Amino acid sequence: MLQLSPEQRNSATELLKALLRIDTSNPPGNVAPAMALLQERFESKGISPVLVGENPEQINLVAKLEATPENRKHRPLILSCHLDVVPADASRWTHPPFSGHDDGTCIWGRGAIDMKGFAAMAAITFEALADKRNELNRDVIFVAVSDEEAGTKLGSKWLTENHPDLLGTNPEYVINEVGGFTVHRKGRHFYPVQVAEKGVAWLRLTVKGTPGHSSLPNQDNAAATLARAVKAIDETRLPWHPSEEAGRFIAGFAAPEGSLAKKVAGLFLNPLLGPFLLKLLVTDPSRRASLEAVLRNTANPTRLSAGEAINVIPGEAYADIDGRLAPGETADDLIRELKTILDRVAPCDYTLEVLETSLPVSFEPDTPLFDAIQKALESADPGAYVVPSIIQGFTDSKNYASLGATCYGFYPLKMPEDLDFASLFHGDNERIPIQGFHWGIEVLTSMLLEFLRDDS
Secondary structure (H helix, E strand, C coil), rough: CCCCHHHHHHHHHHHHHHHHHHCCECCCCCCHHHHHHHHHHHCCCCCEEECCCHHHHHHHEEEEEEECCCCCCCCCEEEEEEEEECCCCHHHCCCCCCCCCCCEEEEECCCCCCHHHHHHHHHHHHHHCCCCHHHHHEEEEEEECCCCCCCCCCCCHHHHCCCCCHHHHCEEEECCECCCEEEEEEEEEEEEEEEECCEEEEEECCCCCCCCCCCCCCCCCHHHHHHHHHHHHHHCCCEEEECCCHHHHHHHHHHHCCCCHHHHHHHCCCCCCHHHHHHCCCHHHHHHHHHHCCEECCEEEEEEECCCCCCCECCCCCCCCCEEEEECCCCHHHHHHHHHHHHHHHCCCCEEEEEEEEEEEEECCHHHHHHHHHHHHHHHHHCEEEEEEECCCCCCCCHHHHHHHHHCCCCCCCCCCCCHHHHCCCCCEEEEEEEHHHHHHHHHHHHHHHHHCCCC
């Protein structure tokens, strides 16, 4: 495996710190200064990126390494990252979220994990590939997008709809988030590599009532009715929707335990036994919630609104619901499930409106690139297990899929046992282990240098 020199490690670390010190919180999502930083760095290395977008603040950067005509044998490969981040409450952090604080073990900052860490990692790898561009068997494209945290409309969605030419028109592969990080289980190391993600159904539940003066009793208060409806949704677990993707993910973690463990893991997919076994056998609440989320649709109320004046009973109230769809499910399916709850537990005059939706996406792990990823991880961490995974959220992969690309979440990161990758996503005190970050650059670069020279 490639070994970074001390100078290369320092360069990578400083790039990450510089990115973390730029506040790209979305909203408002101004990523322009971060894009300018990458643009200047690439230009200093002889790489000429382009900046495109609907507005100057939420801009996107694309850079291409073109294979020579005689060597180009395959469709393009994209390294994709987003530079916008979710907001952070500085009062809850040990170190300021936009400080890029280096404590000698970790680098702290909003975006260290999601996903400026990969932006820096991919940029360093891209520069290494530029030095070998005459050996590449396909074009390699680096893409840094805006607006992922707010739904991708101005980022990857805008790019795929308006400039597919910049993305190679028909890229074969995209390497993106979320996967390649160490998961510690019973002394073993697992590396989930994302091959599927749930879909999205953002809904608005609106309930009607009878308006009136708030000094009088009212049995048809829209605000109170909405509260009952939201409580019913929150307390009800939606039906099981087992899928091949979820089954493969669960089986991958059970495989080292032997054939009996794999059989028991298969029972998690049973709509009747699954919920009972999950509660019985998976005692860690966080892990149980993660597994449950890939086995059913979820619906979490996130925003409530009712009325404008304290002395007026509102005639209407609404709740926005973040719905996530299991493979094979649609927004209509989720709405039917929610209507069953509302009609049975909290009957009221209501409507459910779709604000935004996208279907689940899934990619086969039986490809040369997945094989190369698995080989690289097993070489870098002997005895480790690589697991095709499904994630509960969405990424830019849902848009790249529209171009016919196979997308994998592969963000190699060696994590210590006392630092949980998943809990750092959108969490307080987000940070990345420095040694694990450097290890990831070495794994990603080594894998691609070999894969992109393969003439098969």
